[in-house]
Amino acid sequence: MPGLFQKVQEFLRSPQGRKYADQAKRYAQDPKNRQKAQDMVNKFRGKGGGQH
Numbered sequence: 001m002p003g004l005f006q007k008v009q010e011f012l013r014s015p016q017g018r019k020y021a022d023q024a025k026r027y028a029q030d031p032k033n034r035q036k037a038q039d040m041v042n043k044f045r046g047k048g049g050g051q052h
Contacts, residue, residue: 011017027033 012021028037
């Protein structure tokens with residue numbers, strides 16, 4: 001679906017898109033948030049879900 005990806009690229013180039021991209025980068029720099037994101041990825045991949 002080239003149309004969808006093109007729309008996403010256009011959004012990311014917009015001022016609002018850049019704002020959200022910057023927020024995501026700041027969020028990802030926090031080690032706690034990075035671990036949360038990694039835990040979610042592992043859960044969706046079926047690795048380590050529910051071991052707590």
